[in-house]
Amino acid sequence: MNTATPVVELKQITKRFPGIVANDSISFKLFKGEIHALLGENGAGKSTLMNVVFGLYQPEEGVIEVNGKPVMIDGPNKAIELGIGMVHQHFKLVQPFTVTENIILGSEPNKGARINYKKATEDIRKLSEQYGLRVDPNAKIHDISVGMQQRVEILKTLYRGADILIFDEPTAVLTPQEISELMEIMQRLIKEGKSIILITHKLKEIMQIADTVTIIRRGKVIDTLKKTETSPQELAEKMVGRNVSFKVDKIPANPGEVVMEMKEVVSKNKDGMSVLNHLSLQVKAGEILGIAGVDGNGQSELIEALTGLRHVDGGEITLHGKPITNLTPRKITESGVAHIPEDRHKHGLVLDFSVSENMVLETYYKQPYNKNGFLQHDEIDKKAQRLVEGFDVRTPSIHTMARSLSGGNQQKAIIAREIDKNPDLLVAAQPTRGLDVGAIEFVQKQLIAQRDQGKAVLLISFELDEILNVSDRIVVIYEGQIVGEVLPEQTNDQELGLMMAGSTVKRGATHE
Amino acid sequence: MNKVLKLFTKDSITLPVIAIILGLLLGAIVMMVGGYNPIEAYSALIERVYGNSYDFGEAIREMTPLIMTGLAFAFAARAGLFNIGGEGQFMIGMTAASIVGIHLHGLPAFIHAPLAIIAGAVFGGLWAALAGFLKATRGVNEVISCIMLNWIGLYLSNLIINTFALQSGDTRSVDIQPSASIAISWLSEMMGNARVHWGTLIALLAAVFFYIFMWKTKQGFELRSVGFNQDASKYAGMNVNRNIVKAMFISGAFAGLGGAFTVLGVFGYQSVMASSPGTGFDGIAVALIGMNNPFGVVLGAILFGTLTYGSAGMSFSADVPPEIVRIVIGAIIFFIAAQGIVRWLLKPFYAKRKKEKVS
Numbered sequence: 094m095n096t097a098t099p100v101v102e103l104k105q106i107t108k109r110f111p112g113i114v115a116n117d118s119i120s121f122k123l124f125k126g127e128i129h130a131l132l133g134e135n136g137a138g139k140s141t142l143m144n145v146v147f148g149l150y151q152p153e154e155g156v157i158e159v160n161g162k163p164v165m166i167d168g169p170n171k172a173i174e175l176g177i178g179m180v181h182q183h184f185k186l187v188q189p190f191t192v193t194e195n196i197i198l199g200s201e202p203n204k205g206a207r208i209n210y211k212k213a214t215e216d217i218r219k220l221s222e223q224y225g226l227r228v229d230p231n232a233k234i235h236d237i238s239v240g241m242q243q244r245v246e247i248l249k250t251l252y253r254g255a256d257i258l259i260f261d262e263p264t265a266v267l268t269p270q271e272i273s274e275l276m277e278i279m280q281r282l283i284k285e286g287k288s289i290i291l292i293t294h295k296l297k298e299i300m301q302i303a304d305t306v307t308i309i310r311r312g313k314v315i316d317t318l319k320k321t322e323t324s325p326q327e328l329a330e331k332m333v334g335r336n337v338s339f340k341v342d343k344i345p346a347n348p349g350e351v352v353m354e355m356k357e358v359v360s361k362n363k364d365g366m367s368v369l370n371h372l373s374l375q376v377k378a379g380e381i382l383g384i385a386g387v388d389g390n391g392q393s394e395l396i397e398a399l400t401g402l403r404h405v406d407g408g409e410i411t412l413h414g415k416p417i418t419n420l421t422p423r424k425i426t427e428s429g430v431a432h433i434p435e436d437r438h439k440h441g442l443v444l445d446f447s448v449s450e451n452m453v454l455e456t457y458y459k460q461p462y463n464k465n466g467f468l469q470h471d472e473i474d475k476k477a478q479r480l481v482e483g484f485d486v487r488t489p490s491i492h493t494m495a496r497s498l499s500g501g502n503q504q505k506a507i508i509a510r511e512i513d514k515n516p517d518l519l520v521a522a523q524p525t526r527g528l529d530v531g532a533i534e535f536v537q538k539q540l541i542a543q544r545d546q547g548k549a550v551l552l553i554s555f556e557l558d559e560i561l562n563v564s565d566r567i568v569v570i571y572e573g574q575i576v577g578e579v580l581p582e583q584t585n586d587q588e589l590g591l592m593m594a595g596s597t598v599k600r601g602a603t604h605e
Numbered sequence: 606m607n608k609v610l611k612l613f614t615k616d617s618i619t620l621p622v623i624a625i626i627l628g629l630l631l632g633a634i635v636m637m638v639g640g641y642n643p644i645e646a647y648s649a650l651i652e653r654v655y656g657n658s659y660d661f662g663e664a665i666r667e668m669t670p671l672i673m674t675g676l677a678f679a680f681a682a683r684a685g686l687f688n689i690g691g692e693g694q695f696m697i698g699m700t701a702a703s704i705v706g707i708h709l710h711g712l713p714a715f716i717h718a719p720l721a722i723i724a725g726a727v728f729g730g731l732w733a734a735l736a737g738f739l740k741a742t743r744g745v746n747e748v749i750s751c752i753m754l755n756w757i758g759l760y761l762s763n764l765i766i767n768t769f770a771l772q773s774g775d776t777r778s779v780d781i782q783p784s785a786s787i788a789i790s791w792l793s794e795m796m797g798n799a800r801v802h803w804g805t806l807i808a809l810l811a812a813v814f815f816y817i818f819m820w821k822t823k824q825g826f827e828l829r830s831v832g833f834n835q836d837a838s839k840y841a842g843m844n845v846n847r848n849i850v851k852a853m854f855i856s857g858a859f860a861g862l863g864g865a866f867t868v869l870g871v872f873g874y875q876s877v878m879a880s881s882p883g884t885g886f887d888g889i890a891v892a893l894i895g896m897n898n899p900f901g902v903v904l905g906a907i908l909f910g911t912l913t914y915g916s917a918g919m920s921f922s923a924d925v926p927p928e929i930v931r932i933v934i935g936a937i938i939f940f941i942a943a944q945g946i947v948r949w950l951l952k953p954f955y956a957k958r959k960k961e962k963v964s
Contacts, residue, residue, distance in 0.1 A: 402839065423842025432840070440840040445833045454830070454841040463823045470821075 098161040100125050100257055100288050101146065101177070106155035108141055115141040117312040118155065123257065128279060128289045130303035132296075132332055134501070134529040138312040139292045143259050146290075147179045148172040159257075178250025182262040184242050186234045193217055193230045196249050220251050225281045240271035247278065258282065259290045264298060265527050268388055268555065276302050294332070294529040296325040308332055333531040343541045346565035349378035352413060352549035353399075353430075353518045359407035360398050368394040370573035371408065376518065381540060381550040383564025383581070385557065387593050391573035392553050393435060396522050399551075400432045401425040412518065426455055431516035433507055435523045435553075437500075441507045444496040448488050449477035451495050452510050476513075484509035485535070501532035508539055518549045525559060537563050557586045571595050617896045623947050625894070625908065628937030635932055636925060646925040653918020654911050660918075662792075662799025666871060668910030670695070672808040673863030674888025675895060675902035676815055677856045681733075682897045683819055684852035685832030690736055690751025691860040692885030693758030696878070698729035698861025700762040702868045703875040706781030707770050717784040722807070722865050729861015730854040732758060737853030741846035747853070759881045766875055776877040787870045802870025804862075808903075811859060815899035818855075828852050860885060890938050909934065 099122040108116040115138045123129045133139045144150045146157065148166035156163050159175050166172050172179075186195050193214050202209045202216070214230045221228050226244045234242060243263065250258055260279075264272045279289055279302060291303060299306055300320065308315040308331045315331050330336060353376045360369040368391050376382045386392055397403035399410060401422040410418045417425050426432075434440035442451050453462050453473050461472045477491040486505045488498055495503060504524070511519065521540055525533040540563060544550050554560050560567055561581050569577045569592040577592050633643035654664045674691040681688035702725035709717060736754055739745040770778040787803040819825040830838045831848040839845050863884060868875050891909050895901030912934060916927035940947055 400840070421842065421844075422840060426842050434840060439834075439836045441837065443830050443834045443837050446830065450826070454837065457826050458823050466822050466824065468821060468823055468826055 097124060099123055099158075100160055101290075102158040102161075103142070103146070104156045104158065106142065106145060106152045106157070108138075108145055108150055108152045114312050116145065116152070119309070119312075119314050121307055121314070121317075123288055123290055125288050126283055126286060127304040128283060128291055128302055130291045130293055130299045130306045131309060132293060132299060132306055132328060133309035134294060134332060134531055137309045137332075139309055140261060142309070143179065143261060143290065143292055146172070147177060147259065173253050173255070176254060176256040177259065178253060178255025178257070179259040180243065180246045180250060180261065180263060182265060184246050186242060186245060188235045189233060191231055191233055192228050192237070192245050192248075195234060195245055196252050198249075200253060217248060217252065220248055224251065224278065224285060226251075226278060238271075240267055240274060243267070243271075243275065244278070247282075256286070257288050257290070259292070261292045262294075262527070263291070264293070264295060269557070272298075296328050296530070299328065300325055310334055329530050332529070341537055341541065341562040343563075344545070346380045346544065348380040348565070349547060351375050352378050353551070354411050355395075355399070355408065356411075357408035358395075358398060358405055358410060360394055360403055361406050362394075368573050369398060369405075372570075372574055373408075374568055374575055376549040376551050378517075378549050379544055379547045380565040381544050381552055381563055383560040383567045384551070384553045384570050385560045385567055385589055385593055386555075386570035388555050390570050390593075392522070392570060394573070395570070396432070396435065396520055396553065399425075399520060400430060423455075426514070429517035431511040431514045431519050433504075433511050433519070433521045433524050435526075437503055437507055442495045442503060444494065446495060447492045448481065448486070448495055448498070448506060449474050449491040451506060452477040452480055452491075454510065456514070480506070480509040480513055484512075484539075501528050504528060504532065504536065508536060512539060512543060516548065518551065519543050520551045520553075522553045523555065524552070525554070525556070533559075557589060561586065561589070569593055617898065617901070619951070620944060620947055621894055621896060621901070621905075621941055623951065624937050624940035627940045627947070627950075628933050628935075631936040632929055632933035636929060639925075639929075641923065641925045641929075646919050646923040646929070649921070649923040649925075650912070650915035650919045650930075652922070654915040656918075657797070658795070659797030659799045660914070662796035662801045664910055664914040665805055666800050666802070667914045668906045669802075669805045669808050669870075670863035670867055670884045671887055671891050671906035671909050672903055673811065673866070674860050674885050675891030675906050676808075676811055676888075676899060677733075677860035677863070677885075678889045678892035679895065679897040679899065679902050680815060680819070680859060681852055681856035682892065683832055684828040684848065684856075685835070686737070686740075686849065686852055686856070687748050688733060688736075688751060688853065688856045689748050689889065690733060690754050690758075690857070690885070691888045692881050692883070693751070693755035694729040694732045694857040694860035695864040695867075695885045696758045696762045696881060697732040698725035698864030699868045699875055700765050700864075701725050701728035701861070702785075702865035703770060703778055703781065704765065706785035706869055707779055709785075710782065712782075712784055714784040714786075717782060718787050718803075718869065721781070721785045721869055722787070722804075722862065725861045725865025725868075726858040727861070729864060730856075730858035733857020733860070734850050734854040737850040740853075741849045755881060755885070759878060762875075763877050766877055770875075771877075772874070778875045778877075780874050781869065785869055786873060787866065788873075800871045802866060804866030804870045807862065807866070811862065812899040812903050815859075815902075819899075824851070860888070863888075890934060893938055893941055896941075908937075 101123040103119060103121040105118040105120055106116050107114065107118050119142055131139045141150065145152050148168045148171050157166060158164065164175060187198065193210065196217055197213045202212045217230045226248055228241055228244050228248065263275060267275060282289060293299060303320050305317065305319055306323065306328060307317045308328065310332060355372055355374050357371045357373055358369050359367055359371055362368050372395065384392060394403060398405050401420055405418050409416055412428055412430065417428055438444060443454065453476065456462060457468065462469055474491060481488060481491055484505050486509060487502050524536050528536065540550055540552065552564060564581055567579050567581055568575045569589065571593065636643040636646055653660055655661055674695060677691045677694065678688055702721045705721040705724040732754060736747045736750040739750050740747045766778045772779045789801050789803060792801050793799060819829065827843050827848050830843060831845050835845050887909060891905040892902055894905035894908060912930045916930035919925045920927045
């Protein structure tokens, strides 16, 4: 046990919001040179706690000590002064600015009245070499990858002299390769004497990198454990407060006739490049077809084409043998396609609408929700109430704005709405992205339940584990084409990984 | 009942009220700096508006078009559009009502007057829909096209009046047919010939229509959805482009109605305008004060109308320059826009309330 003074210590922190206690006398110690993970479900109070540490919120009760001295953190500037830096989940970068400009923003080195860019670039280069953070100081933010943007965020905190780094869900937006790079960076930071608080709900990452884990549930600390003394199973149980099964229970699939078929579908982007390049696939009734692939290989475009949000330039899409190519989204919905969109904030919900209004976002014009042009609010509320209860959407009321729900509950609301349409084909794009263990389990069960009812399910996910666990059949997409098909029980992530990277020759030859 | 209570405790009510109080206070300070007595000035303002029936009627006359242009701006804003073209739509509405009012002969009043009003609404709406159409099909920003359409509207109106309806030797049109008038003559007589007209009633009904349409109908649902999130609306199967055009049309129709009332109810003719009347722009201020809520717009128009009309009384009996009122209005809008300042001022009150709740 480390007996030194912790670099950050929280004592009995309590933070209330109207109606809820987000943090209920939480105590927490971070020692120098350790990675301390903060584990909890969405809405458990992790982010609130870190916002308290970073000075964005003021706690009602409790004391924060930095290096043994009690401090008042009344704003991010104060936090930075104390050597605390935060890498936000949603990057706070100015898109048209260069990497250098973003990093120095707010603490620019001056030379007279002008900004000394030369010195800035030099400093950044040094920092990035010291910590192994590969960036191009002169590239514009909108030209660089998400992984590099995150490194810019990390450099921002280091440039300001941070010794304590808070990472808020850092892997949510990264590809598997970028995640392992990030892990290396974090280890390097520790070696250089920094301390890290890692907010996450991914057990795998914790087991991989953290030294200590503090589990928070409903605003309270449940336990603090050494990683070496625990197991993912124990952590998951402590986090959700009940037994969690990692294995997805399902009976073997019983595929029926073909529900949806894409034949030689071609779709071009603005520059005339084929983002869908003669793509063909079939989904049968009573099966879950998983589409595996590295982000950016045409997954989003495939869904857009299928749901009518993107123009198809060639080929045909049929549902029960009837063409639905280039129909309007409404016509496609009405012909029996439901869609859990990839980006729930952009496509799935109108965040400023109430939960109730969101529940009828696609059906508001139909009986009984609409009579002679007037919305029947009673009927709408009744439906919303039923779905909220049936799918365990946790919301203070059905009239609460969708914006104030946690991510998991927003997703549940969308899934409730889509499944309630009783579709023939359910398209689920990244349905568990950003969700915690409990919610993931719920979502996957729902997908399997749909399949068991004889629905066709198309699952697109960047999480290989999810694809392998949930799908009955897997196709791999690469550069807008289906490059191979495998059965989940006959493959593993290595093989899939290779196929996703485009090496298809062998597999394609044996299978087709 | 609960809903009504909620409405009054919401931010959306307290914020404008505080902003108005702050605006009036700032006006008072300016007056004191200038050596005037603010209490005297404000009581002269109130006295002017509510002192006798003639002025009261005229103040209502002042408020009516402001309600319409305010509704116009608020409606578009609810659908996520910035309709800065109320001015042009107002003038086109005037012109359409004038032409129908002047050139249709021999119709009974119960057909002629409504027809002229409808013409004002339809052409005001089409004028705005033009900007909506350009946005929907070509992605032209509605702010830019609306500003340009304001100027085109001004000169087109003048051209039409000059060409088709000019009173010879004058810079105004000939009078409209008596059958097209919407003045309420009996009430007018009772109020010392103040120019009161049916348009005021229609304006209030328009606010009710706005509310019902926006929050109770299927089409309003679509408009609000498009206003908040176009991507999700598209995903949900709504026709975003059609909704943009529709929102602009209805918005423009409100402004056009305001113009029609001015011709048919107040003047009875249309002047050849040297510059645009400014009612459309004032409507933006009214909508901001009313927080884009139809009933808020009505209240905002009452405030705005009272201040503008009363300012004449202020200069008359308290010798305060009427421009002070512009400072007050500007300050109110500033405080509404700068919500942060108001919240900051309110903070001690809120903190106290919270503490009481906790303990």
